[in-house]
Amino acid sequence: MTATALLFVADPLDTFKTYKDSTFAMMREARRQGMAVWACEARSLRWQQGGSVVADVQQIELTGDADAWYTVQQQATRALNSFSAVVMRKDPPFDTEYLYATHLLSQAEREGARVFNKPQALREHPEKLAILEFPQFISPTLVSPDMAALKAFHAEHHDVILKPLDGMGGMGIFRVKDDGLNLGSILETLTEQGTRTIMAQRYLPAIVQGDKRVLLIDGEPVPFCLARIPQGGEVRGNLAAGGVGEARPLTERDREIAEALGPELARRGLLLVGLDIIGEHLTEINVTSPTCFQEITDQTGHDVARQFIDALKRRLG
Incomplete structure (x- = not known):
């Protein structure tokens, strides 16, 4: 063998x-x-x-x-x-x-x-909720099953994103604008009549420039992100939801967030992390199966898989 x-x-x-x-x-x-x-x-x-x-x-x-x-x-x-x-x-x-x-x-x-x-780290960093530890980098956010609280959040911020805590690929994400159209029905569905916790975040107009996936490998940021750009009036940039992926060098803000989180997340046993950043704000910390290796490599020539396997080998000694 x-x-x-x-x-x-x-x-x-x-x-x-x-x-x-x-x-x-x-x-x-x-x-x-x-x-x-x-x-x-x-x-x-x-x-x-x-x-x-x-x-x-x-x-x-x-x-x-x-x-x-x-x-x-x-x-x-x-x-x-x-x-x-x-x-x-x-x-x-x-x-x-x-x-x-x-x-x-x-x-x-x-x-x-x-x-x-590390399995313990997977349990302790649910992908939507892990951002709560880093409030200095996130946009206005509410986590609750309470429909009255969620309606009040919408009344305060006027244009919000509502999403389940266990989805992937953009599934179950809704945008509710200032008119509040279908807000009650959406909340009833997502919260299952107030019995299921969801997340509400203020809508970030920078999504039109892309939902950026920044990869951390053993605490170090990959030098390019993949901006997943919504298409055809979609609010979701996820590739699984039809977004187009465009590799870009990290911005100063991307690096600031990555370098603030990277070493600590690596110390906790997270060898690979995918940060989602819209504009200036961190929106998710993905730890289960972060993607975008091939898109970044194909467009930039930076071999992400090699960086990952090399880091894994160093961990194994």
């Missing part, structure tokens, strides 16, 4: 869009550097008294073909602590099953596994 073996806990391999998938880019770079690449789904993680956390895993080889992009070299049930590192790359939603997976990964850590991002 190759000296360094990486296990990627990810979504089903057959769902990967390899032309843009960041996990695929990590795998490709790992193979380029001579590492063995293994994969499993979070649902296959299990633990039984008297044993270690194991998973049903498969070693894969990358073919270079865009469609049939991998072949399975072998399949096995292996303990997570038998790998050089475990890379947790399952996409949101951060639901109860995701939470349970992080607890199993924490148990694997107790058994000697090296897991990135």
Whole structure:
């Protein structure tokens, strides 16, 4: 077996869009550097008294073909602590099953596994709520299930964004302008009649210039961000919602935010973080499966996957 073996806990391999998938880019770079690449789904993680956390895993080889992009070299049930590192790359939603997976990964850590991002840090940094720790960088924000409080926030700021706390790719995001059109109906839906906590933020007009994804790798910012620019009257810049990605050098403000957060987040065990910045304001801290590796690399030549794998190797010593 190759000296360094990486296990990627990810979504089903057959769902990967390899032309843009960041996990695929990590795998490709790992193979380029001579590492063995293994994969499993979070649902296959299990633990039984008297044993270690194991998973049903498969070693894969990358073919270079865009469609049939991998072949399975072998399949096995292996303990997570038998790998050089475990890379947790399952996409949101951060639901109860995701939470349970992080607890199993924490148990694997107790058994000697090296897991990135650290499971405890994943639990402690829910992607929408993690910004609350850094109020100096965010726009006016309210987190609440209370519809009266949310309506008062709209009355104060007139133009707001409402979003669920467990979404991804722009799903479930609404903009309510000064006229308050459909505000009550939207709040009833998102909060499930006041029983589900959501986030409200003042609308930032700078979104028309793009929702910037700034990547932090072991606390260091990648020198280029990907500005995801809304199209066709959309308020969402997410690529999954039809936004167009444009790589740009970081601005002074981008660097200020990245350098303020980066070292502390890295210290907590977050090897890879995706900051979302609109204009001058931090809007999200993404820690589950930050993306945009390939878009930045393709447009700028800066090899983000190589930077990530090199940082992972340094962590492993």
